[in-house]
Amino acid sequence: xxxxxxxxxxxxxxxxxxxxxxxxxxxxxxxxxxxxxxxxxxxxxxxxxxxxxxxxxxxxxxxxxxxxxxxxxxxxxxxxxxxxxxxxxxxxxxxxxxxxxxxxxxxxxxxxxxxxxxxxxxxxxxxxxxxxxxxxxxxxxxxxxxxxxxxxxxxxxxxxxxxxxxxxxxxxxxxxxxxxxxxxxxxxxxxxxxxxxxxxxxxxxxxxxxxxxxxxxxxxxxxxxxxxxxxxxxxxxxxxxxxxxxxxxxxxxxxxxxxxxxxxxxxxxxxxxxxxxxxxxxxxxxxxxxx
Amino acid sequence: xxxxxxxxxxxxxxxxxxxxxxxxxxxxxxxxxxxxxxxxxxxxxxxxxxxxxxxxxxxxxxxxxxxxxxxxxxxxxxxxxxxxxxxxxxxxxxxxxxxxxxxxxxxxxxxxxxxxxxxxxxxxxxxxxxxxxxxxxxxxxxxxxxxxxxxxxxxxxxxxxxxxxxxxxxxxxxxxxxxxxxxxxxxxxxxxxxxxxxxxxxxxxxxxxxxxxxxxxxxxxxxxxxxxxxxxxxxxxxxxxxxxxxxxxxxxxxxxxxxxxxxxxxxxxxxxxxxxxxxxxxxxxxxxxxxxxxxxxxxxxxxxxxxxxxxxxxxxxxxxxxxxxxxxxxxxxxxxxxxxxxxxxxxxxxxxxxxxxxxxxxxxxxxxxxxxxxxxxxxxxxxxxxxxxxxxxxxxxxxxxxxxxxxxxxxxxxxxxxxxxxxxxxxxxxxxxxxxxxxxxxxxxxxxxxxxxxxxxxxxxxxxxxxxxxxxxxxxxxxxxxxxxxxxxxxxxxxxxxxxxxxxxxxxxxxxxxxxxxxxxxxxxxxxxxxxxxxxxxxxxxxxxxxxxxxxxxxxxxxxxxxxxxxxxxxxxxxxxxxxxxxxxxxxxxxxxxxxxxxxxxxxxxxxxxx
Numbered sequence: 001x002x003x004x005x006x007x008x009x010x011x012x013x014x015x016x017x018x019x020x021x022x023x024x025x026x027x028x029x030x031x032x033x034x035x036x037x038x039x040x041x042x043x044x045x046x047x048x049x050x051x052x053x054x055x056x057x058x059x060x061x062x063x064x065x066x067x068x069x070x071x072x073x074x075x076x077x078x079x080x081x082x083x084x085x086x087x088x089x090x091x092x093x094x095x096x097x098x099x100x101x102x103x104x105x106x107x108x109x110x111x112x113x114x115x116x117x118x119x120x121x122x123x124x125x126x127x128x129x130x131x132x133x134x135x136x137x138x139x140x141x142x143x144x145x146x147x148x149x150x151x152x153x154x155x156x157x158x159x160x161x162x163x164x165x166x167x168x169x170x171x172x173x174x175x176x177x178x179x180x181x182x183x184x185x186x187x188x189x190x191x192x193x194x195x196x197x198x199x200x201x202x203x204x205x206x207x208x209x210x211x212x213x214x215x216x217x218x219x220x221x222x223x224x225x226x227x228x229x230x231x232x233x234x235x236x237x238x239x240x241x242x243x244x245x246x247x248x249x250x251x252x253x254x255x256x257x258x259x260x261x262x263x264x265x266x267x268x269x270x271x272x273x274x275x276x277x278x279x280x281x282x283x284x285x286x287x288x289x290x291x
Numbered sequence: 292x293x294x295x296x297x298x299x300x301x302x303x304x305x306x307x308x309x310x311x312x313x314x315x316x317x318x319x320x321x322x323x324x325x326x327x328x329x330x331x332x333x334x335x336x337x338x339x340x341x342x343x344x345x346x347x348x349x350x351x352x353x354x355x356x357x358x359x360x361x362x363x364x365x366x367x368x369x370x371x372x373x374x375x376x377x378x379x380x381x382x383x384x385x386x387x388x389x390x391x392x393x394x395x396x397x398x399x400x401x402x403x404x405x406x407x408x409x410x411x412x413x414x415x416x417x418x419x420x421x422x423x424x425x426x427x428x429x430x431x432x433x434x435x436x437x438x439x440x441x442x443x444x445x446x447x448x449x450x451x452x453x454x455x456x457x458x459x460x461x462x463x464x465x466x467x468x469x470x471x472x473x474x475x476x477x478x479x480x481x482x483x484x485x486x487x488x489x490x491x492x493x494x495x496x497x498x499x500x501x502x503x504x505x506x507x508x509x510x511x512x513x514x515x516x517x518x519x520x521x522x523x524x525x526x527x528x529x530x531x532x533x534x535x536x537x538x539x540x541x542x543x544x545x546x547x548x549x550x551x552x553x554x555x556x557x558x559x560x561x562x563x564x565x566x567x568x569x570x571x572x573x574x575x576x577x578x579x580x581x582x583x584x585x586x587x588x589x590x591x592x593x594x595x596x597x598x599x600x601x602x603x604x605x606x607x608x609x610x611x612x613x614x615x616x617x618x619x620x621x622x623x624x625x626x627x628x629x630x631x632x633x634x635x636x637x638x639x640x641x642x643x644x645x646x647x648x649x650x651x652x653x654x655x656x657x658x659x660x661x662x663x664x665x666x667x668x669x670x671x672x673x674x675x676x677x678x679x680x681x682x683x684x685x686x687x688x689x690x691x692x693x694x695x696x697x698x699x700x701x702x703x704x705x706x707x708x709x710x711x712x713x714x715x716x717x718x719x720x721x722x723x724x725x726x727x728x729x730x731x732x733x734x735x736x737x738x739x740x741x742x743x744x745x746x747x748x749x750x751x752x753x754x755x756x757x758x759x760x761x762x763x764x765x766x767x768x769x770x771x772x773x774x775x776x777x778x779x780x781x782x783x784x785x786x787x788x789x790x791x792x793x794x795x796x797x798x799x800x801x802x803x804x805x806x807x808x809x810x811x812x813x814x815x816x817x818x819x820x821x822x823x824x825x826x827x828x829x830x831x832x833x834x835x836x837x838x839x840x841x842x843x844x845x846x847x848x849x850x851x852x853x854x855x856x857x858x859x860x861x862x863x864x865x866x867x868x869x870x871x872x873x874x875x876x877x878x879x880x881x882x883x884x885x886x887x888x889x890x891x892x893x894x895x896x897x898x899x900x901x902x
Contacts (some may be wrong), residue, residue: 035396037403056483083589092596094396095326098594100537102532118574211320217578225404236397241747263415270408277401278387281394 002135008251009136015250016149018210021223022230022242023156024200028076029174030237031193032256033094034084037101037224041098041108041203042079042198044220046072050206050277054123061125072202073195079104080194105176105221113217130131145207152203153243159196169193173237174216182269226253229269232276235283248272296442301517303449306558307456308755309512313537313553314463314546315506320535321543322467323499324479326395328531329385329402330507332409336381336525337374337508339420342369342429344816345516357421365434371512378508382500389496406528425860432516452513459506464546465768466502470751470759470776472606473744475499476544476750480741484838487703487735488753490725495650498762500571529581532896533557536588542598544743551600556587607747607780608796618654633789633844638851641785643820645852648659654679655731655823656853657698660709662695671878672709677823682855684847684869686862688898691875692829693858694736700856701825702726713823728755728786730822734829736858740808740815742801746792749811750783751776753819786814805832817848824848826857830864842868862886874898 002180011279021043050068053059087100128140145247160166168189171179207217208223230249234241249269257265276283312334320324341362348362361446365373371431388401413420420426431439433451438444466472478485478492484493514520531555535736560580567576590599638665656676662669670692677683685693698704700711700721710719718726727733741749759772787793790810795803800811809829816824826845830838838861846868849855859865865872866886874889876883876898884891889895 035400037400040797081531087592095399096328096592098396100589103536103585103588106529106532106581110581114575114578114582115887117572118578159848222407225407228400228404236774261415264412264413266408270404273404274388274401275754277393277397281397 003258004255005135006137007255009138011213011251011254012146012255013138013142013250015247016146017211018226018250019149019243019246020152020200020207021204022227022234022246023153023239024204025227026198026231026234026237026239026242027169027197027200028080028274029192029231031169031176032080032084032088034088035081035094035098035101035181036084037098038079038104038108039201039227040220040222040224041105041112042072042075043208043223044215044217045075045108046205047209047220048116048121048204048217049202050209051121051123054125061123061210064123067204068139068206069199069202072109072200072205073198075195076198076201077191081191085190109218109221114160116217117278118216120216123210125210134264141210145211148203150209152200155273156239165189183277185240210235225266225273226269229273229276230260232273232281233284236281237255238283241283295444295862297445300442300445300449302558302562303362303446304452304513305561306498306554307449307452308510308552308555309534309557311456311513311538312507312512313549314387314459315503315510317538317543317546317549318463318467319499319503321545321549322435322472322479323475323496324395324482324664325496325499325503326399327402327500327503328399328528328535329406330503330534331526331528331531332402332406333381333504333507334511334514334530335380335410335521335523336511338511338521339426339528340377340561341370341374341510342515342521344373345430346426346428349625355428355809355830358418359421359425359426360419362805366435371434371509371516374508374512375505376508378504378506378511379501380504380506382497385500386493386497387502388492393763398523400805401529404872406531410523410527418731421522423522423523427520429515429519429521431519452517455513456864458548459509460550461736462649463506466762466765467546469765470757470772470779471761471765473693473748473752473761476744477748477749483703483740484722484735484739484741485752486813487701487715487727487733489732489737489755491724502762504702532588533560536584536591538598539588539596540598542600542602544602545598548598548602549599552598555599556584560584588668602743603722604797604799605745605748606797607745607751607827608784608793622816633791634847635787636789637816638848638853638878642817642848642851642853647754649680651680651827653677654714656712656854657696657700658710658712660696660699660711660837661707662692662699662704663707667708667722669878670699670706673875673878673880675855675873675880675883677856678871680849680852681826681871682849682857682869683854684865685858685875686860686865686870686872687881688860690877692878693860693875697733697827697856697858698877701731703733715848717833727819730820730891731825732816732819732821732823733825734812734816734827736827736831738805738808738812740800740803740811743799745797746800746803747780747783747787747796749821750815750818751779752784754779755820783814786818790814806834808836809833810837810841821853823854823856826855826859828860830859830861835863 025036028034043044046068046219047136049071050064053067083100083104084097087097089130096272130137130139131143160170168184172186172189176186208220212219226249230245230261233248234245249272252268253265255266316327316330319327334445343359343361344365346359346361347360348366385402388398392458414423416422433447435446458739474490476496478490478495479896482492510783537552537556538549542557543549558861564576564580629896653676659672661671673696685696695704699706702721706719710717713731741752758775764772784796787796792807792810800808803811813829843863844854857869869883872886873883874895880896881898882892
């Protein structure tokens with residue numbers, strides 16, 4: 001029982017980080033049909049901007065996080081504006097865009113490594129008091145991260161359901177040309193989506209780094225596997241699916257780590273991903289993409 | 292002096308290994324359109340198998356410092372053959388990912404993730420692979436004949452590697468420069484259309500995954516026999532990206548381009564950076580190497596997407612001038628298209644039409660055919676019959692379910708319920724490519740030419756039962772299929788002449804005007820020798836003059852015994868050519884009969900006006 005509960009605790013915190021990341025990733029896919037495999041590199045670059053503000057500018061880690069969030073938003077916006085959109089205008093098959101994204105990922109990750117070197121970093125931040133309840137052990141920091149996740153998910157729900165922009169996003173995702181013909185300025189919707197999803201990406205990068213404790217330039221390189229598993233589980237392009245997928249993958253990986261072997265904990269994500277791609281490529285519930 | 296000689300020998304081996312890998316990946320990616328982001332798995336797997344097949348049995352006492360399986364102590368070349376076979380076998384678990392249903396980029400992601408996770412598993416799993424340490428003291432393959440430390444051995448090894456690479460080059464060329472290779476490229480350009488023309492996309496992709504896997508396995512074996520060690524760290528998923536970069540730089544779809552890319556990217560990068568003096572930050576050079584690979588990929592895809600050596604345009608027409616006819620830009624020119632000597636053409640002979648042209652029995656029918664998308668019923672319980680040797684029109688307002696019905700007839704779309712009967716046989720669950728083979732050929736509403744095949748290649752690719760259009764047929768070589776292919780090219784050229792497009796025979800189909808592409812599509816469908824031709828708005832976007840010329844030919848085809856079903860919403864076309872006409876509205880059959888009968892029906896007129 002205690003293994004279960006303590007793993008569940010770890011699972012919830014993993015799920016919180018993963019949910020923030022996956023929702024951003026899936027929104028990008030929803031409105032632009034791009035599998036942005038450079039997402040991990042934007043995450044880690046944002047985490048390093050937070051680090052710089054925190055360590056060298058001596059700001060509080062939570063204040064520094066704003067810098068990370070802005071970095072993610074701006075970098076993602078620029079990436080879409082100056083890389084993905086021009087390539088998409090040439091009517092290339094989606095696979096070409098994926099290859100371009102991989103190229104961007106190499107530049108982003110290893111460009112960062114060239115600057116910061118191969119060593120490990122950590123934020124100047126206290127984990128806070130360790131809290132013990134219902135058999136789970138969580139630090140105050142981790143609780144705050146879970147709190148951030150809940151608030152952000154609430155905001156995304158509000159955005160998609162109750163705002164004009166959210167409705168426009170859903171329309172663009174369902175059928176971009178129809179949305180355009182109905183008077184929605186899709187280009188603007190797409191730009192806004194990349195700003196918002198980029199902010200989520202920056203936030204995810206920072207909380208990912210906070211939660212890991214120590215990180216290096218290549219730390220987020222394999223995070224994309226978890227992200228993809230969570231996205232495909234919930235249905236690519238679906239924000240709510242991403243939340244559910246992240247919760248499932250986050251908890252499942254930590255439970256398998258607790259019961260079997262922590263070295264193989266990603267295996268479950270891998271199996272889920274391949275299984276989904278094989279049998280239900282549009283998610284457990286969806287038949288085509290819907291945000 | 293001899294240090295340089297050793298170095299040269301090493302370069303030769305690495306160059307051969309990289310070239311072989313790039314050749315294999317290029318056949319998958321550049322020719323078959325299969326983005327195998329997990330390529331490195333096959334190379335690493337082959338290398339491991341070659342190593343453990345050549346090593347002695349594992350004993351705790353003397354070789355206890357490393358764990359591995361097999362240990363059969365086989366003599367060369369058996370370990371290399373084993374590596375190739377294993378590379379091919381490794382393809383099988385991935386076959387489900389490359390089936391026709393999955394988007395290409397999704398499949399690629401699946402393969403990429405497989406590469407990442409397998410690497411991680413190997414790193415952590417000691418009993419089988421000895422974990423991150425990998426295995427060392429892999430025996431040198433030719434140590435029975437030469438001293439592995441000697442320069443002679445090194446160059447002999449390089450020689451064997453180069454000879455094998457050359458053999459692989461010619462083997463792959465034999466496969467790609469055949470009718471089968473044409474089908475592979477057709478699938479690359481548009482898999483749904485290739486499938487609708489009767490190509491078995493799943494089998495084609497599987498074959499290429501296996502062939503590429505075998506070559507990858509062999510290349511891994513050559514490398515491991517040379518460096519005598521194997522560790523998972525050297526086979527990270529990113530190595531596949533390097534190979535992709537090589538192919539993009541060299542030229543996808545061109546074997547020489549693949550070799551050039553292999554020499555420029557993996558080899559030169561590795562070697563040039565070797566000579567950079569050590570810096571205070573040891574991670575800097577490797578990091579910048581990766582950045583450069585990333586920039587190469589993005590830069591080439593933007594500025595020179597076809598690579599340094601672009602794919603060669605195949606001239607089939609035998610015409611001396613290799614310059615393609617410049618293609619007019621504006622759609623206006625479509626009105627000028629003159630169908631050539633089509634009226635003199637004997638369709639029965641050219642299209643091998645059989646059967647009695649005066650038999651008008653029921654050839655195709657549907658029984659309560661229904662299709663729903665997201666719970667919205669688009670086609671609802673449609674039961675219709677089509678007569679042999681007639682041009683049946685399907686009309687109806689937008690959203691009536693015409694194209695959906697046609698897609699279900701052709702098997703492109705599976706019905707939610709109901710049946711499709713072809714000559715009395717229930718074919719509801721028959722895959723579309725098999726329906727095509729049994730004589731049901733469809734065209735598409737949107738442009739569906741194979742863009743990077745020439746016009747003539749587009750046509751020839753559709754001809755059924757080509758002797759060189761299988762993997763085995765291709766391997767048997769030109770002597771086996773050459774004559775048959777020449778005949779097919781002859782037939783396709785005749786067709787092209789009939790439609791007055793001979794001058795465009797060797798132009799890429801992707802560069803034609805809208806009307807010309809329509810003609811290419813119709814010609815291609817005809818050359819597939821349909822018993823039933825299913826046309827989805829063939830006149831859409833075509834100049835009315837041309838539309839009428841096409842219509843006349845369709846009438847002649849029907850008179851020669853072909854059955855045609857045509858979706859169209861241009862009433863004038865229906866008036867002129869179709870008999871009978873079936874009216875669909877809101878997913879149901881509203882009426883059927885001749886156009887004049889239909890015009891008299893109030894509900895038909897209303898449906899059209901309202902819709």
